[in-house]
Amino acid sequence: MINLNNKIILLVGLMGSGKTSVGRRLAKRLNLPFVDGDQEVEKAAGLSLVDVLKCFGVEEYRAGEARVMKRLLQGDSCVLASGGGSFVAEQTRKYAKENAITIWLKADIDILYHRTTGRKHRPFLKGSDDELKNKLEKYIHDEYPYYSEADIIVETKEEQVDNTVQRVIEAIEQFQQEKKS
Numbered sequence: 436m437i438n439l440n441n442k443i444i445l446l447v448g449l450m451g452s453g454k455t456s457v458g459r460r461l462a463k464r465l466n467l468p469f470v471d472g473d474q475e476v477e478k479a480a481g482l483s484l485v486d487v488l489k490c491f492g493v494e495e496y497r498a499g500e501a502r503v504m505k506r507l508l509q510g511d512s513c514v515l516a517s518g519g520g521s522f523v524a525e526q527t528r529k530y531a532k533e534n535a536i537t538i539w540l541k542a543d544i545d546i547l548y549h550r551t552t553g554r555k556h557r558p559f560l561k562g563s564d565d566e567l568k569n570k571l572e573k574y575i576h577d578e579y580p581y582y583s584e585a586d587i588i589v590e591t592k593e594e595q596v597d598n599t600v601q602r603v604i605e606a607i608e609q610f611q612q613e614k615k616s
Contacts, residue, residue, distance in 0.1 A: 451550035
């Protein structure tokens with residue numbers, strides 16, 4: 436039985452790792468609200484992610500994202516799907532360590548590529564499909580060391596989302612058992 440003690444479940448990982456689809460179903464299973472970090476950034480900015488990047492650039496986008504994540508990580512228990520790169524920010528990792536159980540949905544390059552090919556709403560993956568694999572490999576190289584700081588790592592596979600959700604629940608239960616010992 437999972438007891439969060441007012442903690443947030445924070446899902447981290449690259450674009451295409453399954454944070455939103457797993458997060459929605461996990462929240463439902465745990466009877467918690469689901470919050471999408473990217474949507475919250477859009478609400479705060481009053482613009483789409485693509486437009487925030489066009490108007491303000493990457494640095495301001497990341498600064499705004501960090502402010503939104505700080506607010507969310509100091510809020511009520513929920514399942515929170517972070518924006519792809521938000522966990523790279525030191526401040527976000529600090530608040531996550533204090534207020535959340537962090538779960539890295541780790542996916543290999545082939546799964547990420549398959550899930551993100553042709554998705555035009557992902558501003559950090561703009562370009563041709565040929566460029567996509569190179570960008571994903573760079574993100575893996577640059578960001579996986581930060582994601583490895585998560586409390587729990589769950590490999591995402593080509594499987595039904597409910598199977599991944601079940602594995603996440605089992606990992607949380609195991610994590611909580613180990614913390615008790």
